[in-house]
Amino acid sequence: MYAKVIVDVPAKQTNRAFDYEVPSSLRKWVEVGSRVGVPFGPRVLQGFVVELHEETQLDAKRIKPIQNVLDLVPPLTDELVLLGRWISRMYLCHEVTALQAMLPAALKAKYERAIEVGRESGEQSLLDMPDLQAIVAFVASKGSVPMDALMERFAADGALIKQLLGAGILTEVQMVKDRMSTKKALTVFPPAGGNGLEQALSELPARANKQQEVLRYLIEHPYAIRLTELMETVEVGASTVKSLADRGWIELREVEVMRDPYAGRAFARTKPLSLTEEQSRVFTEIRDAVAEERHEVFLLHGVTGSGKTEVYLQSIQQCLDMGKEAIVLVPEISLTPQMVERFKGRFGDLVAVLHSRLSNGERYDEWRKITRKQVKVVIGARSAIFAPFTKIGLIIIDEEHESSYKQEESPKYHTRDVAVKRASMQGAAVVLGSATPSLESLEKTRRRRDRDRPPYRLLTMKERVANRPMPPVAIIDMREELKSGNRSMFSTALYKAIEDRLHKKEQIVLLLNRRGYATFVMCRTCGYVSSCPHCDISLTYHQSSRMLRCHYCGYAEREVTECPSCQSKHIRHFGTGTQRVEEELGKIFPGIRVIRMDVDTTTEKGSHEKWLTMFREKQADVLLGTQMVAKGLDFPDVTLVGVIAADTVLNIPDFRSAERTFQLLTQVAGRAGRHEKQGEVFVQTYTPEHYSVQYASQHDFIAFANHELDVRANLGYPPYQRLILVTFSHEQVPLLVRFAEAFVMRLKEIAAQHSTKQIDLFSEAVSQDQTFQMDVLGPVASPISRIKDRYRFQCVVKYRGEDQAAEIVGQTVAWFEERSSKEKLMISVDVDPQYLM
Numbered sequence: 039m040y041a042k043v044i045v046d047v048p049a050k051q052t053n054r055a056f057d058y059e060v061p062s063s064l065r066k067w068v069e070v071g072s073r074v075g076v077p078f079g080p081r082v083l084q085g086f087v088v089e090l091h092e093e094t095q096l097d098a099k100r101i102k103p104i105q106n107v108l109d110l111v112p113p114l115t116d117e118l119v120l121l122g123r124w125i126s127r128m129y130l131c132h133e134v135t136a137l138q139a140m141l142p143a144a145l146k147a148k149y150e151r152a153i154e155v156g157r158e159s160g161e162q163s164l165l166d167m168p169d170l171q172a173i174v175a176f177v178a179s180k181g182s183v184p185m186d187a188l189m190e191r192f193a194a195d196g197a198l199i200k201q202l203l204g205a206g207i208l209t210e211v212q213m214v215k216d217r218m219s220t221k222k223a224l225t226v227f228p229p230a231g232g233n234g235l236e237q238a239l240s241e242l243p244a245r246a247n248k249q250q251e252v253l254r255y256l257i258e259h260p261y262a263i264r265l266t267e268l269m270e271t272v273e274v275g276a277s278t279v280k281s282l283a284d285r286g287w288i289e290l291r292e293v294e295v296m297r298d299p300y301a302g303r304a305f306a307r308t309k310p311l312s313l314t315e316e317q318s319r320v321f322t323e324i325r326d327a328v329a330e331e332r333h334e335v336f337l338l339h340g341v342t343g344s345g346k347t348e349v350y351l352q353s354i355q356q357c358l359d360m361g362k363e364a365i366v367l368v369p370e371i372s373l374t375p376q377m378v379e380r381f382k383g384r385f386g387d388l389v390a391v392l393h394s395r396l397s398n399g400e401r402y403d404e405w406r407k408i409t410r411k412q413v414k415v416v417i418g419a420r421s422a423i424f425a426p427f428t429k430i431g432l433i434i435i436d437e438e439h440e441s442s443y444k445q446e447e448s449p450k451y452h453t454r455d456v457a458v459k460r461a462s463m464q465g466a467a468v469v470l471g472s473a474t475p476s477l478e479s480l481e482k483t484r485r486r487r488d489r490d491r492p493p494y495r496l497l498t499m500k501e502r503v504a505n506r507p508m509p510p511v512a513i514i515d516m517r518e519e520l521k522s523g524n525r526s527m528f529s530t531a532l533y534k535a536i537e538d539r540l541h542k543k544e545q546i547v548l549l550l551n552r553r554g555y556a557t558f559v560m561c562r563t564c565g566y567v568s569s570c571p572h573c574d575i576s577l578t579y580h581q582s583s584r585m586l587r588c589h590y591c592g593y594a595e596r597e598v599t600e601c602p603s604c605q606s607k608h609i610r611h612f613g614t615g616t617q618r619v620e621e622e623l624g625k626i627f628p629g630i631r632v633i634r635m636d637v638d639t640t641t642e643k644g645s646h647e648k649w650l651t652m653f654r655e656k657q658a659d660v661l662l663g664t665q666m667v668a669k670g671l672d673f674p675d676v677t678l679v680g681v682i683a684a685d686t687v688l689n690i691p692d693f694r695s696a697e698r699t700f701q702l703l704t705q706v707a708g709r710a711g712r713h714e715k716q717g718e719v720f721v722q723t724y725t726p727e728h729y730s731v732q733y734a735s736q737h738d739f740i741a742f743a744n745h746e747l748d749v750r751a752n753l754g755y756p757p758y759q760r761l762i763l764v765t766f767s768h769e770q771v772p773l774l775v776r777f778a779e780a781f782v783m784r785l786k787e788i789a790a791q792h793s794t795k796q797i798d799l800f801s802e803a804v805s806q807d808q809t810f811q812m813d814v815l816g817p818v819a820s821p822i823s824r825i826k827d828r829y830r831f832q833c834v835v836k837y838r839g840e841d842q843a844a845e846i847v848g849q850t851v852a853w854f855e856e857r858s859s860k861e862k863l864m865i866s867v868d869v870d871p872q873y874l875m
C-alpha cells in the first residue's frame with residue numbers, strides 16, 4: 039500500500055503530496071488524516087496522509103517507507119483533508135498550513151533525536167570493551183533512547199558514544215512527537231471488590247493507624263481513585279498510600295486525566311422556553327432543514343434581544359435528537375462564561391468549549407472529547423469550525439458580521455465561508471445570526487440567478503421578546519455643544535443621564551472605540567506629530583506608563599514635554615481614548631466606580647471574565663470600553679448606553695467604515711433595556727447627518743443596508759465585486775516599486791489568457807451566467823506605508839465571477855517567487871480582505 043503525504047514544511051517546493059510506502063506493520067494504523075513521520079532528504083518530517091492507494095505511479099523501489107504513526111486514531115477526517123485542500127486553493131496558502139490550522143497547538147510536531155542500536159554490524163571488535171558493551175546493552179534494553187537522556191546517563195563517555203555512532207553500532211534517528219503530552223495523575227487501584235484488603239488490614243501493626251484508615255476507606259469504596267483525592271478524603275500523606283502499594287496490597291499507577299477548564303463549576307440545567315411567535319416561525323424553518331438533513335443556509339436577522347440564542351438552542355436539540363452533531367461559533371470576545379453557561383446549562387457534558395484563553399493542554403483535552411465522541415456540541419471561536427465531527431447536522435455562526443471571523447494570518451480563511459463549505463460537504467444546515475448581518479450575507483439572500491433560489495434564505499425577528507421596546511436613541515451633535523460653550527467630552531444630556539443613573543443605582547455602558555489616553559501627540563506650534571520610527575503611524579499616549587507606544591510593532595518611548603522639532607512646549611495630547619474618559623469620569627463624578635475594558639486591561643488570562651463578573655455583581659456603576667463592551671452582553675440593570683464619539687470608526691479610510699459604524703452603534707445600543715427596566719441611548723457625534731448614524735438611531739437595518747448596497751454597487755465594491763489584496767514589502771522603496779509594477783503587469787497578462795477559457799476550480803462555485811471580469815488597482819503605497827522598517831505597497835484585484843481570480847493571482851505569485859527568491863521581497867495575499875490596510 040502507498041500513501042500520499044503532505045509534509046510539514048510550508049514552502050512552495052513541498053506544497054504537494056509525496057509518495058511513501060506503508061510498511062505492512064503499519065497498515066492497520068495508517069488512514070487518511072493520520073499524522074506520520076516520514077524520511078525526507080536527510081531528515082524525518084511530520085506529514086499528513088491525504089490519500090491511500092494500492093499502487094504507485096513511481097518506481098516502487100525508490101519509494102521510502104513511512105517511519106512511524108503518531109496517532110492511533112487519525113486527528114483529521116477524510117472530509118477535513120478535502121476541506122484543507124479547498125482552503126489552500128481558495129485562500130492561496132500551502133496545504134499543510136491549512137491542515138495545521140485544524141489541529142490544536144498541542145499536536146504541533148516536535149522533533150527529537152534518539153539513539154538506537156544500528157543495523158550495520160560495524161567493527162564488532164569494539165564490543166570487546168566492557169564500557170562500550172554497557173552502553174550498547176543499555177540502548178538495546180530500551181529500544182530507543184532520547185539523545186539527551188543517553189548523554190546524561192553516560193556523561194563521562196561522550197567520546198565512546200561518538201565512536202559507537204561512527205562505527206554504526208549505534209545509530210541516530212530522528213523522531214517526530216507531539217509537543218504536548220497528555221496529563222497523567224497517580225491513581226490508586228484497590229483489588230477488584232476490595233478482595234484481600236480485610237486480610238491486609240489484619241496484618242498491619244496497630245500503630246499504623248493511617249494506613250489502616252486508607253484500607254478501611256478502600257474496603258468500603260473498592261474503586262479506582264485519584265491519589266490526591268484519596269489523600270484529601272482520608273487526610274493522609276502520599277507516603278502512607280505508597281507504603282501500601284509497596285506491600286502489593288493496592289496498585290498505584292499513572293493514568294491519563296482530562297483537564298477540564300469548567301470542572302467544579304455547576305451549571306444549572308435549563309429547560310426549553312416556550313417560544314414567541316416570531317421565534318417559533320424561525321425555529322420551524324431551521325428544524326425542518328435539520329430534520330430533512332438538507333444543506334441550507336439561513337441568515338437569521340434578529341434585532342438585539344429578540345431571543346436568537348433560544349432559537350439556536352432548540353435547533354441544536356433537534357440535531358441531537360437525530361443523533362447528529364452541532365458546531366456553534368461565537369466571536370472570541372463574546373465567548374464569556376455567561377455564553378458558555380447557556381449552552382452547558384441546556385446540554386451539560388455534551389458540550390465542549392474551545393477558545394484561545396484556554397491553555398494548550400486544556401484545549402487539547404476539549405478537542406479530544408470531540409475525537410472520542412464524548413461530546414455532540416462544540417462552542418468556540420473561529421477554529422472550532424474544524425472540530426473533527428463526522429455527523430454534523432447544524433452549524434451556527436452567531437454575530438456572523440464580525441470581522442474577527444476572518445483569520446488575519448495564513449491561512450487567511452473566512453470562517454463563514456469555510457462553514458458553508460463544510461456544511462455543504464456534510465449535508466448540514468447553517469444558521470448565520472446577527473442583529474446587523476453583513477452585506478455579503480444579505481446580498482446572498484437576494485441574489486437571483488436564472489430561476490434558481492438565492493443561495494441563502496432570510497429569516498427575520500423584528501421584535502424583542504416579551505414586547506420589550508427597543509431603546510430610544512438620541513443623537514447629540516457635539517458641534518452644537520462646543521458652540522454653547524461645553525468643552526467637556528460629555529454632552530449636557532449624557533452628563534445628566536449618567537448623574538440620574540448613579541442616583542437610581544442603575545448601570546451604564548460607555549463605548550469609545552479607541553484605547554489608550556489620546557490618539558496622538560502634536561505640537562501646536564509647528565504641527566510635529568510623534569510617530570513610530572519603524573512604522574508610518576503616529577504613536578499613542580498611555581497615561582499609566584507615561585509612554586508613547588506604537589500599536590503596530592510595540593515600539594515605546596518616553597512622553598515628550600518639548601517638541602523635538604521646534605523645542606516649543608506647546609506639545610499636547612489630542613483626541614480621546616478610554617483611559618482619558620476613565621480619568622474624566624472620576625473628576626466629574628467623584629466616587630464613581632468604573633471598569634475599563636480594552637486590550638490594555640484584558641491581556642491577562644481570565645481578566646475579561648473577571649471584569650464582566652464584577653460588573654454583573656454590581657461592583658461598578660460604569661462599564662467603559664472599546665467594542666468589547668458592545669457585543670452580546672446581557673445585564674439586567676443596564677439602562678443607559680452612551681457612545682462618546684461615533685466618528686472614530688467612521689473616519690477610518692475604508693469602504694466598510696459606514697457598515698462598521700452602523701454595526702457598532704446598533705450592537706451597543708442593544709445592551710440597554712434588555713429586561714424589565716426601560717433603556718436609553720445617547721450617541722455623541724460630529725457627523726449627526728451621516729446615514730449610518732441616522733439609521734442606527736432608528737434601529738433600521740434594512741434601510742441602512744439598502745442605502746449602503748447602492749453605494750457599493752456604484753463603486754464596484756463587495757458584495758457586488760470581490761477583492762483580493764496583494765501586499766508587497768521590502769526595505770528599499772525603488773526595488774519594491776519595480777517588483778510591484780512587474781507583478782501587476784504579469785498578473786494582467788495571465789488574466790488575459792484566462793478570460794478566454796473557463797477554469798472550473800470547484801465546480802459548484804463557478805457560475806455560468808456571470809462572466810469573469812477582473813480589474814487591478816495599483817500598485818500604490820499601502821495606507822500604513824511602513825511596518826517594522828519594511829516599506830509596503832499594495833494592489834487590489836477587483837473581480838466578478840467567483841473563484842478564478844484566486845487561481846490567477848496564485849499563478850502570478852508562483853511565477854514571481856521563482857524570480858525574486860533572492861531579493862527578500864515578501865508578498866502576502868489576502869482573499870476577501872476585511873481591511874484594505
Ligand SMILES: Nc1ncnc2c1ncn2[C@@H]1O[C@H](COP(=O)(O)OP(=O)(O)OP(=O)(O)O)[C@@H](O)[C@H]1O
Nearest residue numbers: 311312313314342343344345346347348503670708
Ligand atoms: N421565548 C422566550 N421567553 C422568555 N424569555 C426569552 C425567550 N427567548 C429569549 N428570552 C430571553 O430574552 C433575552 C434576550 O435573548 P437573547 O440574549 O437570546 O437575544 P439575542 O437575540 O441573542 O440578542 P443579542 O443579539 O443582543 O445578543 C434573554 O434574557 C433570554 O433569556
Ligand SMILES: [Zn+2]
Nearest residue numbers: 561564601604
Ligand atoms: Zn514643534
Ligand SMILES: [Zn+2]
Nearest residue numbers: 570573588591
Ligand atoms: Zn511601530
